[in-house]
Amino acid sequence: MSQTVREVVLARPIADPPRADDFEIVERALPPRPPAGTLRVRPLVLGLDPWVGQRLRGRHMGEPAPKPGERLPGEAVGLVLSSADPRFAAGDHVVGHLGWADEAIVAADAVRPVDPAQGLAEHLGVLGMPGLTAWAAMTQLASVRAGDLVCVDAAAGVVGGTAGQIARLAGAAVVGIAGGAEKVRIATERYGFDAAVDYRTPGWEAAVPDGIAVHLENVGQRVLDVVVPRLRLYGQVVLCGLAQHYGDGSVATLPVGPLVGKRAVVRGLVVYDFLPRLGEWVAEAAPLLRDGRLVEVRDTARGLDAAPAQIERVARGQAVGRAVVDLAGA
Amino acid sequence: MSQTVREVVLARPIADPPRADDFEIVERALPPRPPAGTLRVRPLVLGLDPWVGQRLRGRHMGEPAPKPGERLPGEAVGLVLSSADPRFAAGDHVVGHLGWADEAIVAADAVRPVDPAQGLAEHLGVLGMPGLTAWAAMTQLASVRAGDLVCVDAAAGVVGGTAGQIARLAGAAVVGIAGGAEKVRIATERYGFDAAVDYRTPGWEAAVPDGIAVHLENVGQRVLDVVVPRLRLYGQVVLCGLAQHYGDGSVATLPVGPLVGKRAVVRGLVVYDFLPRLGEWVAEAAPLLRDGRLVEVRDTARGLDAAPAQIERVARGQAVGRAVVDLAGA
Numbered sequence: 001m002s003q004t005v006r007e008v009v010l011a012r013p014i015a016d017p018p019r020a021d022d023f024e025i026v027e028r029a030l031p032p033r034p035p036a037g038t039l040r041v042r043p044l045v046l047g048l049d050p051w052v053g054q055r056l057r058g059r060h061m062g063e064p065a066p067k068p069g070e071r072l073p074g075e076a077v078g079l080v081l082s083s084a085d086p087r088f089a090a091g092d093h094v095v096g097h098l099g100w101a102d103e104a105i106v107a108a109d110a111v112r113p114v115d116p117a118q119g120l121a122e123h124l125g126v127l128g129m130p131g132l133t134a135w136a137a138m139t140q141l142a143s144v145r146a147g148d149l150v151c152v153d154a155a156a157g158v159v160g161g162t163a164g165q166i167a168r169l170a171g172a173a174v175v176g177i178a179g180g181a182e183k184v185r186i187a188t189e190r191y192g193f194d195a196a197v198d199y200r201t202p203g204w205e206a207a208v209p210d211g212i213a214v215h216l217e218n219v220g221q222r223v224l225d226v227v228v229p230r231l232r233l234y235g236q237v238v239l240c241g242l243a244q245h246y247g248d249g250s251v252a253t254l255p256v257g258p259l260v261g262k263r264a265v266v267r268g269l270v271v272y273d274f275l276p277r278l279g280e281w282v283a284e285a286a287p288l289l290r291d292g293r294l295v296e297v298r299d300t301a302r303g304l305d306a307a308p309a310q311i312e313r314v315a316r317g318q319a320v321g322r323a324v325v326d327l328a329g330a
Numbered sequence: 331m332s333q334t335v336r337e338v339v340l341a342r343p344i345a346d347p348p349r350a351d352d353f354e355i356v357e358r359a360l361p362p363r364p365p366a367g368t369l370r371v372r373p374l375v376l377g378l379d380p381w382v383g384q385r386l387r388g389r390h391m392g393e394p395a396p397k398p399g400e401r402l403p404g405e406a407v408g409l410v411l412s413s414a415d416p417r418f419a420a421g422d423h424v425v426g427h428l429g430w431a432d433e434a435i436v437a438a439d440a441v442r443p444v445d446p447a448q449g450l451a452e453h454l455g456v457l458g459m460p461g462l463t464a465w466a467a468m469t470q471l472a473s474v475r476a477g478d479l480v481c482v483d484a485a486a487g488v489v490g491g492t493a494g495q496i497a498r499l500a501g502a503a504v505v506g507i508a509g510g511a512e513k514v515r516i517a518t519e520r521y522g523f524d525a526a527v528d529y530r531t532p533g534w535e536a537a538v539p540d541g542i543a544v545h546l547e548n549v550g551q552r553v554l555d556v557v558v559p560r561l562r563l564y565g566q567v568v569l570c571g572l573a574q575h576y577g578d579g580s581v582a583t584l585p586v587g588p589l590v591g592k593r594a595v596v597r598g599l600v601v602y603d604f605l606p607r608l609g610e611w612v613a614e615a616a617p618l619l620r621d622g623r624l625v626e627v628r629d630t631a632r633g634l635d636a637a638p639a640q641i642e643r644v645a646r647g648q649a650v651g652r653a654v655v656d657l658a659g660a
Contacts, residue, residue, distance in 0.1 A: 061591070220586070239590045253583035256550070260569045260598035261391070268590035 004029055008100035008307050010056065010068045017247045017315035018053050023308035026069065030105055034084045038105050041078040043098040046307060046325040047124030048074055050243045053315040059249070061270075071099040075128065076327075077120045078104075078111075088113070095123050100307045102327070112278075118286045125158045125322040126289055126296045127282050133271040134163035135281045137216045137238040138170070140274065141267040146171025148213035149232070153199075153223045154243060156183035158296060158322035161191045163216050165294050168192060175209060177223055182320055190297050199223070220244030220252040228258050237266045243317065297321030334359050338430035338637050340386065340398045347577045347645035348383050353638035356399065360435055364414045368435050371408040373428040376637060376655040377454030378404055380573045383645040389579070391600075401429040404641075405459065406657075407450045408434075408441075418443070425453050430637045432657070442608075448616045455488045455652040456619055456626045457612050463601040464493035465611045467546045467568040468500070470604065471597040476501025478543035479562070483529075483553045484573060486513035488626060488652035491521045493546050495624050498522060505539060507553055512650055520627050529553070550574030550582040558588050567596045573647065627651030 004027050011024040034040045051060050055073045058065035066072055076098040080088050085108035088094065096111030098104050114123040125131060137159075138144050150167040152160040155176025164174040164187070176187035176196040187196035197207045199222060211232045217224060218241035231237070242252050254266065288294035299319040301310040307325045314323045334357050341354040364370045381390050382404045388395035396402055406428040410418050415438035418424065426441030428434050444453040455461060467489075468474050480497040482490040485506025494504040494517070506517035506526040517526035527537045529552060541562045547554060548571035561567070572582050584596060618624035629649040631640040637655045644653045 217586075224586070239586050242586060242590075245587075252586040254586060254589075254596075256547075256554070256569050256572060256582040256584060257575075259584075259596065260572075260600065263598045263600055263603065264596075265598075266584075266589065266594075266596040268593045268595075270590065270593055273593065 003032060005101055005103040006304060007071070007102070007104070008304060009070060009072060010066060012068055013065065014057055016057070018056050018308075018311050019315075020308040020312045022056075025305070028101075030103060034082055034105050036084050037108055039083045039085060039088055039094070039108055039111065040081045040103065041094060041098055041106055041111070042081055042103050043076040043078040043101060044093075044326075044328050045121045045124060046074055046076040046098075046100055046327055047121075047128070048307070048311050048314050048319075048323045048325065049130070050241065050246055050314055053311060054246050056311075059246070071097070071101075071104070073097050074100060075124050076100075077114060077123050083108070093120070095128065100304065100325075102304060118282070119289070121298060121300075121322070121324050121326070122289060122296060124324060125298065126162050126285055126294060128278075129271055129275075130158040130322065131162050131285055132274055132278050132281050133159050133240060133269065134166055134216075135285070136271060136274040136277075137240060137269055138163050138166045138214070141238045141269055142214040142216075142236040144170045144172050144214050148172040149209060149211050150174045151177065151208070151212045151215040151227055152218075153177040153216070154218040154241070155187040155191070155193065155196055156297065156320055157218070159218055159240065160216065161187065161297065161321070162294070164193050165191050167214070168194075169288070169293065172213075175212075177208065177219070179317060186297050186320065190295050192295075214238070216240060218243055221250075224252060224254060228255060228262075228264070231258075231262045231264055234263050234265070237264060238269050239266060240269045247315070299323045301325045303327065333362060335431055335433040336634060337401070337432070337434070338634060339400060339402060340396060342398055343395065344387055346387070348386050348638075348641050349645075350638040350642045352386075355635070358431075360433060364412055364435050366414050367438055369413045369415060369418055369424070369438055369441065370411045370433060371424060371428050371436055371441070372411055372433050373406040373408040373431060374656075374658050375451045375454060376404055376406040376428075376430055376657055377451075377458070378637070378641045378644050378649075378653045378655065379460070380571060380576055380644055383641060384576050386641075389576070401427070401431075401434070403427050404430060405454055406430075407444060407453050413438070423450070425458065430634065430655075432634060448612070449619070451628060451630075451652070451654050451656070452619060452626060454654060455628065456492050456615055456624060458608075459601055459605075460488040460652065461492050461615055462604055462608050462611050463489050463570060463599065464496055464546075465615070466601060466604040466607075467570060467599055468493050468496045468544070471568045471599055472544040472546075472566040474500045474502050474544050478502040479539060479541050480504045481507065481538070481542045481545040481557055482548075483507040483546070484548040484571070485517040485521075485523065485526055486627065486650055487548070489548055489570065490546065491517065491627065491651070492624070494523050495521050497544070498524075499618070499623065502544075505542075507538065507549070509647060516627050516650065520625050522625075544568070546570060548573055551580075554582060554584060558585060558592075558594070561588075561592045561594055564593050564595070567594060568599050569596060570599045577645065629653045631655045633657065
């Protein structure tokens, strides 16, 4: 068990979306045995969501940006090397903000156990917070019914992709909106959406059908302006993310008049509210994932040194599917 | 029974909010007996809502503006003088778009019966569509609970005023927002609101409390900008009217980010959806109105000739309470 470990940290405070050269790798000494209430953990797979780029700039949920040198946010699945907490033992797998590191000491209270038989990276995707987000949107905030027309954007991503698949399993027809031919292809060919529209194609708006019963928003103004007028009466919108606006800090708005005319219902979703119900979703999703009725597409970088470039790709919208770093696979 | 009747009509198409001189009075010949399926009705009280000013310009619910000389919209309570429909008889009271007239022939299908023992003007206010709007907002779209903080704007008006009273009867604390000292006084002294804020007072925003559980919006941007940041977590907004924007056709918007952060729920309300349930509300409200637990404040002009000036006052936001024209009281 190494005494010195490598960790990726911010080299400086950042105000703009993260770029690879905003980071540096430092060496830290870790105690060989974790202090009481903590675990020594080896991160195996690190997840990099769009919100991480926001959080690094102090723009997520009111939480402060990590200071240069501090542990970076980002959920990771890890292997417990040694435990000083009765709830965990060496050999357990856990998920939590472990840091972008070879090894780390983390509070046992800050991680949750996961079943590696269900997968590793999957606990950062379909079986983790992004999948829980999709489930909460489609089944708890909105109510998708058989025959509904459902729209999701960021459709190649794990939230949009999983949400659309959940809607299809409920008997809905699903149209995805994504940027670029590859993402459109993933939505239809991998996730099985009924249709997908590339918003980078001029005139794409005309390809978005009328009569949308449920829309899940993860992008922002460019999609809202097109989808809200195409809601059916009593259509539902779940507001989740605003990836279009993370870069420049611009504000997305909803027009009030059309919402009244459509008798629309708009709900804001923060997935942390549903964390106590993650087990419920995992129990439902794990068999679906195992037998291929639910598909996860990942964009995997390999090795700790690749993490800075991978978060830059996420911030630029270049990652396709769930962006992770395989820390064991360098 | 007169053969010739007087009627107020548009003198010309209008593009701006109605002014008194946009109208003229014409004389019409009516048949002494109504044709089959119609009634001859004497309008007794004419209601003038903000939406009427919109409708006169073709800006309400996609319906066309009345052409110069055509019957004007606006619900009125009237007395049936003679009936050629088996569902009605002379002496019945009805409500519907009877026209701004001394007498009119109307389709029996286009009116509904009302009980004059419950009042006349009341069927245009608390016991009519505005009251139904308030009931639907507070009990069907939003769910007001005892101890909630509820906010309504246009607080001296019949929709806001009735909504706030419904919320208070449910055990909520109610803050009203209104323009001018008289309207603020009506909200607290007549409707019994816990507090009311005059948005014409500089710095009024600071007087709107935090922690709003339910907000009913009938004004627009000026209020939304203040109330949305003051919603409590899981706060509810019912979007109903946009009186601030009716004059200039500007657009009201909701900021997406705060709606997500608050996990807010926003619902658009169109009262016509609830018309089949009007009887349910009237049965509940009539006894409350009779014994004073529910109060209606009216702004009454007298006589048909006063209708044009009264709709101008409504369009200017000068009417205080439910604006009506007492056609029998000239």
